[in-house]
Amino acid sequence: MSSRDSILAAVFKNQPPLSALPDISGFKVPEEDVVEKYKNTFSGIGGLVYSAKSMEAIKNHIRENFDTEKRIVSTLPALSDVAEICSASVEPQSFEDVELSIIEARLAVAENGAVWLTEEVMGHRIIPYISQHLAVVVYESLIVSTMHEAYAKIADEVYGFGGFIGGPSKTADIEQALVLGAHGPLSMTVYLIK
Amino acid sequence: MKGTQDHATLAEVFNRDEDRVDWHDGALWWIRQKRDRSANLTPQWEELREAASAIKSNVISNLHDYLLQFEENLKKNGVKVYWATDAEEHNQIVYKILSDKNINQMVKSKSMLTEECHLNEYLADRGIDVINSDLGEYIQQIDNEPPSHIVLPCIHKKKEEIGELFHEHLGTEKGLSDPTLLTRVARNHLRNVFMTRRAALTGVNFAVAETGEYVVCTNEGNADMGAHLCEVQIASMGLEKIIPERKHLGVFLRLLARSAIGQPITIYSSHFRKPRPGQEMHLILVDKGRSELLARPDFRDSLKCIKCGSCMNTCPVYRKSGGLSYHNTISGPIGAILAPNLDMKKHADLPFASTLCGSCTNVCPVKIPIHEQLYKWRQVIVKEGYSASRKTFSMKAMALTLSSPDIYNTAGKTGRWILNHAPFAINNKFNPWYKQRNMPDSPEQSFGEWYSKNVKKS
Numbered sequence: 001m002s003s004r005d006s007i008l009a010a011v012f013k014n015q016p017p018l019s020a021l022p023d024i025s026g027f028k029v030p031e032e033d034v035v036e037k038y039k040n041t042f043s044g045i046g047g048l049v050y051s052a053k054s055m056e057a058i059k060n061h062i063r064e065n066f067d068t069e070k071r072i073v074s075t076l077p078a079l080s081d082v083a084e085i086c087s088a089s090v091e092p093q094s095f096e097d098v099e100l101s102i103i104e105a106r107l108a109v110a111e112n113g114a115v116w117l118t119e120e121v122m123g124h125r126i127i128p129y130i131s132q133h134l135a136v137v138v139y140e141s142l143i144v145s146t147m148h149e150a151y152a153k154i155a156d157e158v159y160g161f162g163g164f165i166g167g168p169s170k171t172a173d174i175e176q177a178l179v180l181g182a183h184g185p186l187s188m189t190v191y192l193i194k
Numbered sequence: 195m196k197g198t199q200d201h202a203t204l205a206e207v208f209n210r211d212e213d214r215v216d217w218h219d220g221a222l223w224w225i226r227q228k229r230d231r232s233a234n235l236t237p238q239w240e241e242l243r244e245a246a247s248a249i250k251s252n253v254i255s256n257l258h259d260y261l262l263q264f265e266e267n268l269k270k271n272g273v274k275v276y277w278a279t280d281a282e283e284h285n286q287i288v289y290k291i292l293s294d295k296n297i298n299q300m301v302k303s304k305s306m307l308t309e310e311c312h313l314n315e316y317l318a319d320r321g322i323d324v325i326n327s328d329l330g331e332y333i334q335q336i337d338n339e340p341p342s343h344i345v346l347p348c349i350h351k352k353k354e355e356i357g358e359l360f361h362e363h364l365g366t367e368k369g370l371s372d373p374t375l376l377t378r379v380a381r382n383h384l385r386n387v388f389m390t391r392r393a394a395l396t397g398v399n400f401a402v403a404e405t406g407e408y409v410v411c412t413n414e415g416n417a418d419m420g421a422h423l424c425e426v427q428i429a430s431m432g433l434e435k436i437i438p439e440r441k442h443l444g445v446f447l448r449l450l451a452r453s454a455i456g457q458p459i460t461i462y463s464s465h466f467r468k469p470r471p472g473q474e475m476h477l478i479l480v481d482k483g484r485s486e487l488l489a490r491p492d493f494r495d496s497l498k499c500i501k502c503g504s505c506m507n508t509c510p511v512y513r514k515s516g517g518l519s520y521h522n523t524i525s526g527p528i529g530a531i532l533a534p535n536l537d538m539k540k541h542a543d544l545p546f547a548s549t550l551c552g553s554c555t556n557v558c559p560v561k562i563p564i565h566e567q568l569y570k571w572r573q574v575i576v577k578e579g580y581s582a583s584r585k586t587f588s589m590k591a592m593a594l595t596l597s598s599p600d601i602y603n604t605a606g607k608t609g610r611w612i613l614n615h616a617p618f619a620i621n622n623k624f625n626p627w628y629k630q631r632n633m634p635d636s637p638e639q640s641f642g643e644w645y646s647k648n649v650k651k652s
Contacts, residue, residue, distance in 0.1 A: 003481075004277035010485035011433065012258040016494065019255040021438060022248035024445055029237050041458060092423050093389055111236075111448075112458035125470055126422035129415050129462075147444040147459075154440070156405075160468035164447070166459045169415035173330035173346065175353045176221050177373035182329060183381060183388070184415025184462070 027148045034110040034143045035192065042113035045167045046180050048189040055079065058137065058191045062100070065189075066133060070099035075123040076137065088119075092126040101131040107142045108190070109150050114166035115190065116150060118159040125161050134165070134185040139193050200543040200582075205515035209630075218350055219513040225346075226507040228456025229557065236452060245445050247561035250498035253436050254488065260403040260436045261479065267406025271468045273475045281311035284480050288313060288395070288428060291476055292322055295426055297393045301384075303410070303417035304328040305397030306344050306501060307430050307480060310523045313395075324395075325387050327416040329380055336363045342517030344524055345454050345503035350516050384416070394420030398431035398477075399500070400446055404439040407467035408477070411450060411460040418464055427469065428476045433484045434497040446500060449559040454502040483536045492570045496531045498560040505554035505564055511547050520544060527554035531567040534575065542580035545571035603642065610636040 001009070042049050052058045055078040062082050066072065073095070074083035079102055086095070103122055105115035115136050119125050128134050144150050154162075169184030180186060209215055233239045253260060268275050278284035284307075292300060300317070302308065302324050314324045314335070326335045330347030334340065336359055341347030348356070357371035366379050388394075396417045400409040408429055410417045421427050437446065443463075451457040469475035488494050506512045506526030517525035522533045522541060527548060533541035545568045554564040575581050576589075595601050612619050613636035621628050639647075 002277070003279045003283060007277050007279060007433070007479070007481045007485055008258055008261065010481070011261065011488060014485055014488035015257050016255050016488075016491065019248070019251040021252045022245050024245050024249075024441065027238055027242070027245075027444075045457065096385075096389060109459075114459050114463070119470070124422075126418075129418040129422060147448050148441070151441045151444045156440075159465070160470065161464070161466055163418070163462060163464040164459060166461050166463075169413065169461055171329045171377060171414050172455070173328075173333065173348055174356055174373035174376055175351075176224070176346075176349070177353075179374050179377040181381065182377060182414035182416070183327065183384060183419050 024148065027146065029111070029145045032110070032145065034145055035140050037110040037145075038108060038113065038138075038143050039192070041110060042167070042190055045113050046170065046178075046188075047113055047167045048187060050189065050191055052137075052191045052193055054193075058102075058135075061191070062102070062135070066100045071097050072100045072102070073098050073123070073127065073131075074102040075121060076102060076104055086123040086127065088124050090124070092124060092130070095124065095126055095130050098127070098131040100133045100135060101127045102135040102137065103128060104137045105142065107144060107150055107153055108138045109145075109147060109164070110143055111146045112166055114164040116154065116162065116164055118157070118162040120159070128163075128165055129169075129184045131185055133187045133189070134168075135189040135191060136165075137191045137193060199521070201515065201519050201521070201547040202543065204519035204521065205511075205547070208516040208519055209514070214352075215514055217352075218516060221349060222507045222513045225455055226504070226557070229453055229504055229507065230456075232452040232456040232458065236448065242445060242449055243559055243561050246449055246500075246559055247498060249437060249442050249445060250560050251495075252438065253434070254494060254497055256438075257433065257436065257488070260438060261433065263403040264401055264406060264436055265479075267403070268477055269406075271406045273406070273469065273477050276476065276478045278478055278480045278482070280482055284308075284311050284430060284478055284482070285313050285316040287478055288430070289317060289320055289322070291426065291428060292317070292393055293320075295392070297322070297426065299323045299325075299391055300393040300395060301325050301327050301387050301391040301420045301424070302395045303397065303412060303420055304331055304347075305395065305430055306341075306523055307397060307432055307482075308395065309340060310482070311430075311480075313430075325384070325391075327384055327387065327414075327420055328412070329377065329414060329416075332380060332384065333359060339518070340523060342525065343503060343506055344501050344526075350518065385419075388416075388419040388423050391420065391424055393426040393428065394424040395428040395430065396421055398429050398435050399450070400437050400443060401431055401435045402438075402440050402443065403436055405467065407440070407465050408435075409443060409447075410464050410466065411447075411462065412464075413457075413461045415462055418462055421464075421466065422470070425472065426474050426476070427466075428478065429466070430478045430480060432480050432482065434499075450500055450502055453504040453557065453559040487535045490535070493531065493535060493567055495562050496528070496535075496564075496567060498562050499528055499532070500560055501528075502559055504557040504559065508553045508557050510549060510551065510553070515547065520547065527564045527568065528562070531562075531564060531571060534571050538575060538578060539580050542575045543582070545569075545575060546581075546585070603640075606640050606642075610638070610640070614638075 073086040171182035530544035
C-alpha cells in the first residue's frame with residue numbers, strides 16, 4: 001500500500017464520529033466608524049496613514065517623502081509620472097532595487113489594519129515584499145470591520161496568490177525589541193481616498 | 195547530546211543563573227500580558243475560541259474526506275502533492291525534489307515540522323545547504339541550537355550573545371548588540387540568500403480543503419521573500435493543518451496573532467493557491483504520528499493546536515525552565531502533550547514538567563484542555579512503566595501511608611518530631627523539596643490530636 005493510502009486508511013479508521021461545523025455568522029462588532037477605526041489601528045501597529053484628496057495629492061506626498069531618484073514602481077496608471085508601471089512577465093529578481101511600490105488594495109480591515117491584495121493588483125507577487133517601502137491606496141468605501149466581513153467579500157474569488165498585509169515587516173526576535181523592517185518593507189503607507 | 199537528560203536536570207542547569215531566569219520569566223509574562231490586552235479588546239473573544247475549537251473538532255472528525263478534497267483541489271491548482279508517513283519519508287521527498295533539479299541550496303521559513311524531521315541535517319549530509327530565514331531561527335541555526343520557543347525561537351538569548359554570534363558568523367564589529375543594527379545586518383545578509391536560492395520551503399499555518407489554498411503567516415516577510423523569488427516552492431504540513439472552508443480563516447486569523455503576541459494579525463498572511471508561471475509548487479502532507487493520535491480519545495484534541503505559543507508564555511514552569519529543557523522541538527505545555535504520543539519512553543518526563551495550574555488551558559485559542567491532558571498522560575506513563583523509579587516508589591509509599599490510619603498517624607508524628615528536633619535531617623541537599631524552599635515550621639500536634647483533645651470533649 002502506498003503511504004498515501006495507508007495514511008488515509010489510518011485516518012479513516014481512527015477519526016471520531018462526525019462533529020458538526022459551528023455557525024460563524026454571529027460575529028459582529030458594534031456599529032463603528034470604520035475609517036477612524038482603521039486609521040487608529042493601522043497607525044498603532046507602526047503603519048503611516050494619510051487621507052488623500054486625490055491622486056494628485058498622493059503624487060505630491062510621494063515626491064516629498066520618498067527618494068524619487070531611486071526606482072519607484074506601481075500598477076496604477078494614474079501614478080505613471082512618479083512611478084514606472086511594472087510588468088508581471090519579468091523575473092522577480094529584477095525588482096531587487098525597488099525603493100517604493102504603490103499598489104491598490106481590494107479591501108482593508110478596520111480591526112487589524114490589514115489590506116487585502118491579490119497578485120493582479122500587486123503587478124508581480126514579489127513586489128509588496130521586496131520593496132524597501134510599500135504604499136497602498138485604499139478607497140474608504142472598501143474598508144470592512146472584521147476579518148469575517150473581509151472573507152464574505154473575498155468569498156469564492158479565484159486567485160493564484162493573495163495576501164493580507166498589515167503593516168511594515170517587523171521582528172522582535174532579539175530580546176523582544178521591536179524592529180521595523182525585518183525582511184520586507186521598512187515602512188508601509190496607506191493613502192485613504194474617499 | 196542534551197536530549198539524554200530529563201527536563202528537571204536541564205531546568206536545574208538553566209536555574210543556576212537566577213538573574214537570567216528572572217529576565218526570561220519577565221519577557222514571556224510581558225507577552226502574555228500583551229495577549230490579554232489584545233483579547234480583551236476583541237468583542238466576542240470567548241465565542242471566537244469556542245468557534246475555533248468547534249471547527250477543529252469537525253476537522254478531526256472528518257479529516258479523511260477533507261484530506262481527499264484538499265488533495266483534489268491542489269492538483270486542480272497545479273500543485274504536486276506528496277504523502278509522508280514519517281520524518282524519513284518526508285526528508286526523502288524533499289531531497290528528491292531538489293536533486294531532480296540539481297539544486298544544492300535552499301532557503302526555509304519557519305516550520306516546526308521540518309525542525310522535528312531534522313530536515314536540515316538530512317539535506318546537509320547529502321550536500322544540500324539550508325538556511326533558516328526567520329531571524330530567530332537563523333540565530334538558533336548559526337548557534338547550532340534548536341528553537342527554544344515555537345514563535346520566539348531565541349527568546350532565551352541575550353542581545354550580547356547574539357552580537358557575539360554575528361561577530362563570529364557575519365563579521366560584525368565585536369561588541370555590537372543593538373537589536374536594530376543586528377536586524378539590519380541579518381536583513382542584508384539574508385536578502386542575498388533570497389535572491390540566489392532556486393528553492394524555498396515554507397511551513398503551513400492553515401490549509402483550506404474547499405479551495406486547495408494554504409496560508410502562511412509571518413511578521414518578517416521571509417516566507418514571501420523565499421517563495422516568490424524561487425523557481426521551486428515546497429510546503430510541508432502536518433495533516434491536522436486542514437480547515438474546511440476559506441471563511442473559517444476569518445476565525446483563525448483573528449485568534450492567532452492576538453494569542454501569540456498580542457498583535458491584531460500577523461503582518462503577512464499569504465494565501466498560496468497556484469504556482470506563478472514558470473514556477474513549480476510542491477506540497478507534502480506529513481502524518482508522523484498524527485493518525486495514531488486520532489485513535490487516542492483522551493489526547494486527540496491536541497491536534498487542534500495552531501502553534502501560537504500562548505501556553506508557553508503563560509506557563510510558570512516553561513518561563514522558569516526555558517524551552518531547551520524540554521529536549522523536544524515543541525516545548526512548553528503543548529510540547530509536553532504532543533511528544534509522548536511520538537515516543538512515550540523518551541518524553542516520559544515532560545507531562546510532569548507542570549504544576550497543572552491550568553493557565554495554558556485558559557489561554558489556548560482552540561480550547562485544548564492542556565492541563566487535563568498532562569494529568570492523563572501522567573497516568574498512562576505510570577501504567578506503561580515509563581515513570582521515573584524514584585517517583586513511582588514515593589507514590590507507592592504515599593499510597594500506603596494514606597490508606598492506613600496507623601501508618602498515617604505514626605508518619606505524621608515522626609515528621610513533626612524531625613522538623614522540630616532534627617531539621618538537618620530534612621533540610622539538606624538530598625531532599626529535592628528543600629531546593630529553593632524553606633521547610634515550614636511544624637505544629638506541635640496534628641489536627642487529629644487537636645480534635646480529639648478539644649472537640650470530642652465538648
